[in-house]
Amino acid sequence: MGLELYLDLLSQPCRAVYIFAKKNSIPFELRTVDLLKGQNHSDDFVQVNPLRKVPALKDGDFTLAESVAILLYLARKYEAPDHWYPQDLQARARVDEYLSWQHTALRMSCTRTMWQKMMFPIFLGQRVPPETLANTLAELDRCLQLLEDKFLKDQDFLAGPHISVADLVAITELMHPVSAGCDIFKSRPKLAAWRQRVEAAVGEDLFREAHAILMKAKDLPPADTAMKERLKPLAQLFL
């Protein structure tokens, strides 16, 4: 059995891994793990990742969790072009810096925005207090400002003149609030221009394919009672 990637394209880090693997023509078997259906708790999947999270990788007997670790593993093993994770010490440090920062900053505010604006009201039929949503959007705004000022600055891409895994991780995060109807690029021309460059570098077809499931999330039928119960602990994290 060759490389298997366990993904749910509803999840931001899964999309980054998917785009990277496809763009670099890395042969893999896609194993879909539907989070909303709780498939991450199946016995089979727990063998792959006991932390029950996606993305996860299985390469022969070797299993790996965490999207950043997976991206770097794939980049090294399949000798992806240097710009994705440059050999140059300082260029690489810039990518590492972004990959570390985003865990506790952009990721949370993008996830919360998407859930509070869309998943709670539409999918779970649960009201989110307006102040909560307002605070979340303010926090998202703050993270986006940091993204522009501290990372992007006047560069073409987050870590320099070429696209890297940092851009993939970032763009897939930002599509989360976009899918919920937050046009975060509208008042941010610099970020919008960066987005165009990333999409062009990835390829628009691949970009669209990776985001197809996300962009249809607003059309999901409301969750049934069982699903709501099962998602309660997860949903609480996003309030």
Place this chain on the structure above:
Amino acid sequence: MSLGEVLLCKTNLGVTGPPPRGGPSGAPAQQALRAQAIGPERAARAPMGSSAWGAGRTPLVGRGPGPSESRVPCVARPVRPRHGPGALPGPAVPTLPRHLHLRQEEPHPLRAAHRGPAQSVAILLYLARKYKVPDHWYPQDLQACARVDEYLAWQHTALRRNCLRALWHKVMLPVFLGEPVSPEMLATTLAELDMALQVLEGKFLQDKAFLTGSHISLADLVAITELMHPVGAGCQVFKGRPKLAAWRQRVEAAVGEVLFQEAHEVILKAKDSQPADPTLKQKMLPKVLAMIQ
């Protein structure tokens, strides 16, 4: 040059950066955090700065908006000069060239934590590569390296977060900032820390000598320095966990006990912190709450 010297870095109690542009200003945002934590009615009855707040000893801590930012971990060490008056003995610690300070220029201990955690992992990796440290710290081997990456990624939102919350909920909020924390909140935090420790032992350490194999790596360094937070707060994280305790001994031995003690001198005195003055408290509280959400 020993690896220990190379890997020393400043301990910062990180906080959020400048106030958001166009977002809520400091005071309303702070009120929102409190209201979210203790309920809007109680917050309205006891606004910040009022005597009712202090007298009522309303337990405060809860989650609120704001990035879950945390301090720069790495090996905790107060920065003292290597030359001139007050200089420490020993070989000079290499400093990063100015343009590579990775956005951590300011010396104030309460610094933008949006710069904090990013820097420590990126800095460690940079130092390991630039100074060509022994391979075991960040192995060339594809799968061994992936294990270190996996730990370094996981810990951001798991162990680090829980260790930080344990420190602040148990000691720093009540003692330093004079903000009581409800027993329920503290119990929840300690239970979450316990779960993270279970994952640390069960998924990462297992029956190995170190987290990612038979040799110490950056993963062990990052982990041990995080665990010293709750230890500094008086949490017995190693009690009842002989496997973890044995791992700690191995890590301390590999790092060198003198260096380990020196690095943790400050954090181990956390429970002896003196209360902050009211101005500092007013400034720090919203940032701390945002940091440990």
